[in-house]
Amino acid sequence: MAPIQKTVSPRAWVELMMLSLIWGASFLSIRIALNEIGPLTAVAHRTGWAMLILWAYVLARRLTVPKEPRVWAAFVVMGLLNNVIPFSLMAWGQLHIETGLTSILNAATAIFGVIAAAVFFADERLTPRKAAGVTLGFIGVSTAIGLAAFKDFDIRSLGQLAVIGGTISYALAGVWARKRLGHLKPQVAAAGMLTGASIMTLPVAWAFEGPITLSLQPQTWAAIAYYAIVATAIAYMLYYRVLAMAGSGNLMLCTLMVAPVAIVLGAFVLGEALPLRAYIGFATLALGLIVLDGRLFKPLQNRTRRA
Secondary structure: OOOOOOOOOHHHHHHHHHHHHHHHHHHHHHHHHOOOOOHHHHHHHHHHHHHHHHHHHHHHOOOOOOOOHHHHHHHHHHHHHHHHHHHHHHHHHHOOOOHHHHHHHHOOHHHHHHHHHHHHOHHHOOOHHHHHHHHHHHHHHHHHHOOHHHHOOOHHHHHHHHHHHHHHHHHHHHHHHHHHHOOOOHHHHHHHHHHHHHHHHHHHHHHHHOOOOOOOOHHHHHHHHHHHHHHHHHHHHHHHHHHHHHHHHHHHHHHHHHHHHHHHHHHHHHOOOOOHHHHHHHHHHHHHHHHHHOHHHHHHHHHHHHO
16 A cells, blocks of 8 residues: 655645745854854854753753763764754855855755665665656756856855755765664754764864854844754754654755745845856756655656556
8 A cells, every 4th residue: 555645734834934934044144143253153153052952942841861872972973964064064155155055055955865865775766756856956056056166166166065065964964863863852863963063063163263252243143043043943843843744755845945035035135146047056956856756746657557
């Protein structure tokens, strides 16, 4: 019997759109914070404050906290792959490219996630449909970056590659989470992951960018509060709620909605103007994600079976 497909209820749609808006605006808030603090310090604030919020939630709900050293070692690796590396690379990349372009390239996470899953898991092989989606995704990313970025390599080119490096790290984090953390409550896993990340980011930021000061401009604190508390701690909890209601396949819709939010905010608040190739690249990448999702092909498959 075919597995029952999850549908998106009105409530799930509302929370899915909220999550897209929250994450879409996070690119702007990070860029605002970078006007006063370095990228590593920005990441340290993000993981540190979000960690405290999530542990407060875990303790308030009296969720079981793991004590095994191997689990905490897994948290450290997860924090490195899902927080330290991608947050740092993307924050540094945002110093040199537009927030909207960062969000477009960030959407490639789903493409690299499919590849990583196919490499490490026998039950997630690369089918012809997935291969077509991945190919479209790569074409979209290459179009958004532009061939000139590879011909005339400069700091902007490096910034774009840094963001792509972050998406690859996210993809590997998904593999690690399935292998090592799948047995834990999601909120506990997120809190542990952010703890592992904070253990690394705080001393590294201090060493490379100096002591972390709390004497910051009000707009910087507002930006930090948004991306650390709202776009990280609260967003993680909202993410798992939507995941339970709508399923992972439907959550891919969030990937498609985040970039337009970031593009609009970057244009209106920062006056960013993306080249036409960025929009063409995003459209191609979005088509690749739709092919990966596969739901548009199901009616055609059903009609073929009935014929």
